[in-house]
Amino acid sequence: MTHLPYIAAAYGLAVLVGAGFAVDAWLRVGRARRKLEAIDPRRHGARPGREHAG
C-alpha cells in the first residue's frame, strides 16, 4: 500500500475524534443521570425520560 503513514494517520485521527466524543457523551449522560436520580424527588426509581418531567 502506497502512502501508508498518511493513510494510517488519517484513519487514526478519525477513530480518535469519533471514539473520543462518543465516550465523552456516554460518560456525561451517565454522570448527569446518576446525579439527577440522587437529587430529584420525582425520579426515585425512575430512569430519566421515562416519567413526566417539566
Add this chain to the structure above:
Amino acid sequence: MVCSVDSTPALAPSPARSLHRFANPGRFLRISGWLLPWLAIPALVLTLGGLAWGLFVAPPDYQQGDAVRIIYIHVPAAWLASGGYLALALCSAVALVWRHPLADLAAVEIGPVGAAFTALCLATGSLWGKPMWGAWWVWDARLTSVLVLFFLYLGHIALVRAFDDPTRGYRAGAILALVGVVNLPVIKFSVDWWNTLHQPSTLTISGAPSMHVDMLWPLLVCIAGFSLGFAAIVTARLRAAVMERRIRGLLLAQAQAA
C-alpha cells in the same frame, strides 16, 4: 432554570406551538432515549463497514495510488463541517425567533462536535495534500474558507461561555452563528468561483458523480455512517445538557429553600 411547555403563550402562532411541543425536557428525554440506539448502532456499523470497505476493498486511484483512501474520512468530515454549522445556525435561528428552550442548548452542543469534524477535515486534507501536492497547506480558496469555518466554530464555543448569564451568551453565539452562515456558500462554490488547487465537487445533486462506482459506494456508506454518528453524539450531549440544566435548577431551588 427549567423551561417547559407551560410557558408557551396561549396565542402563539402555529409553528411556535408545534416547535414548543418538543420543548418539554421530559418529552425530549423520552424521545431521544428511544432514538439514540437507532442512531448509534447503525452509525457504528456503517462507519466501521465503510472505513474497512474503503481501506481494504476499494481500488486505488490510477494517479493518487492508495492516498485516495483518505477521502473516505476527508469527504464525510467536510460534509459534516458544513452540515453541522448549518444545523447550528438553524438551532440559533429557532432560539432567537421562537425562544425555544432546547434550541439554544442544541446549538451549544453542536459547536464542539462540528469544530472537531472541521479540524478532522483540515487535518486529513493536509495528510492527503502533502503526498499529492507536495505541501501540507496552501492558501487556496476552499482550504481558507474551511479554516474560517473552523474559527467561526471556535468563536461560537468561546462566545456562548463568555457571559455570566448563559442567556446572553446563547444570544451572542446565535447572532455570530447566523452571520457566519454567509461562509457556507463560499465554501461550496469556492472551487467554481476561483481557480483553486482543490478539485471541484466529486458529488453533486444534479450531475453524475465523477468517480468510479467501486469508490463511490464506500464513500456514500462512510458519509451515512459519519452523519448518523454526528447525530448520535449531538443527541447524547443534548440529553446530558438537559439533565444538567435540571440539576442546576433543582440545586438552586434547594439552596433558596434552605
